[in-house]
Amino acid sequence: MQSFLHLPIKNSDFGNILHITDTHLFANDNNQLLGVDSNASFLSVMDEIKSLKKQYDLIVATGDFVQDGSKEAYSLFAKQIQKLNTPCVWLAGNHDNYAYMQIIFKDYQLAENKVVLLGDNWLLILLNSQVVGQAYGYLSDLELAFLRKTLENYNDRYALVFLHHHAIESGCHWLDQHILKNSDQLKNIIQNYPKISGVGWGHIHQNQMHSWYGCKAFSTPSTCVQFKPASYEFNLSLEAPGWREIKLGKDGEIQTDVFRINSNQFQPDLSQNGY
Structure with a gap:
C-alpha cells in the first residue's frame, strides 16, 4: 500500500504548491553542467524563494536531483529544502539513483x-516514470494500476498528477526521443477520470503549458540550465533558472505561474552539443 500524506491548507481559498525540478547537483561546489554552476544556481533559486516570503502548503520536486550520482548531492538538496519549513514530496528522474534518494x-x-490529500478538495499523485539506464520514461503496469486505484479511492477530490518525463511532445525533436513512451495509456486514464485537473512534469528544462483532454498539462523550468524551445537538435537557452507556483482552487481550478531569479548570471556554454 502506498503511503499518503494528509495536509491542511493555510489559505481557505486555495492550496499553494511550490514545484521545483531538475536541480542536477554535484557533491562538490563549482562543478558545472553545460557551463553553469548548478549548485550555485540552485542556491540562488532557494534564496530568491525565501526572500519572497510566500507560504506554501507543499513542495513537489520532480526528479533529476543530482548530476554526479552522489549521496552528498542529495544531501545538499535536502538540507536546503528543509530551510523552507514546508512538507516536500518527491519522485525520481532519469538521472537519479532511487536507492540513494530513499x-x-x-x-x-x-x-x-x-x-x-491537500485540504478537503485535492488529491496529488506522484508517479515513477524512471527506466533505469535510459533517458526516456515509461509508466509500468503497476504504476498505472496504482494511479487508477488511487483515483477511485478518492473520487470525491480533484486530482493533480506529477511525473518526471513529459507526456506531450515538447516541439524539440532531440528531447522528444526521451519522452514518456506510453503516454497514450496515461491519456486514456485522463479521459476516463474528468476530475484530473492537471498533470505536471520536469525533464525538458522549459516552461510549457498545454490543454490536454480537459486538464492543464505543464512543464517547469530547471533550477540550472534551460533548453531552447522549438529546437530540432540540442540547443541551450539563455533564460534564467526558475520554479513554478501552483494554486489549487476549491472548484478544481488550477492557476499557475513560472518565476525566475532576477539575476541572469548563470549563462550556459552555447558551444555544447549534448550532455
Missing part, C-alpha cells in the same frame, strides 16, 4: 509519500 531523503524527513 536513504538520504529519509534521513532529512523527506518522506516517500506518493499520495497527498
Whole structure:
C-alpha cells in the first residue's frame, strides 16, 4: 500500500504548491553542467524563494536531483529544502539513483509519500516514470494500476498528477526521443477520470503549458540550465533558472505561474552539443 500524506491548507481559498525540478547537483561546489554552476544556481533559486516570503502548503520536486550520482548531492538538496519549513514530496528522474534518494531523503524527513490529500478538495499523485539506464520514461503496469486505484479511492477530490518525463511532445525533436513512451495509456486514464485537473512534469528544462483532454498539462523550468524551445537538435537557452507556483482552487481550478531569479548570471556554454 502506498503511503499518503494528509495536509491542511493555510489559505481557505486555495492550496499553494511550490514545484521545483531538475536541480542536477554535484557533491562538490563549482562543478558545472553545460557551463553553469548548478549548485550555485540552485542556491540562488532557494534564496530568491525565501526572500519572497510566500507560504506554501507543499513542495513537489520532480526528479533529476543530482548530476554526479552522489549521496552528498542529495544531501545538499535536502538540507536546503528543509530551510523552507514546508512538507516536500518527491519522485525520481532519469538521472537519479532511487536507492540513494530513499536513504538520504529519509534521513532529512523527506518522506516517500506518493499520495497527498491537500485540504478537503485535492488529491496529488506522484508517479515513477524512471527506466533505469535510459533517458526516456515509461509508466509500468503497476504504476498505472496504482494511479487508477488511487483515483477511485478518492473520487470525491480533484486530482493533480506529477511525473518526471513529459507526456506531450515538447516541439524539440532531440528531447522528444526521451519522452514518456506510453503516454497514450496515461491519456486514456485522463479521459476516463474528468476530475484530473492537471498533470505536471520536469525533464525538458522549459516552461510549457498545454490543454490536454480537459486538464492543464505543464512543464517547469530547471533550477540550472534551460533548453531552447522549438529546437530540432540540442540547443541551450539563455533564460534564467526558475520554479513554478501552483494554486489549487476549491472548484478544481488550477492557476499557475513560472518565476525566475532576477539575476541572469548563470549563462550556459552555447558551444555544447549534448550532455
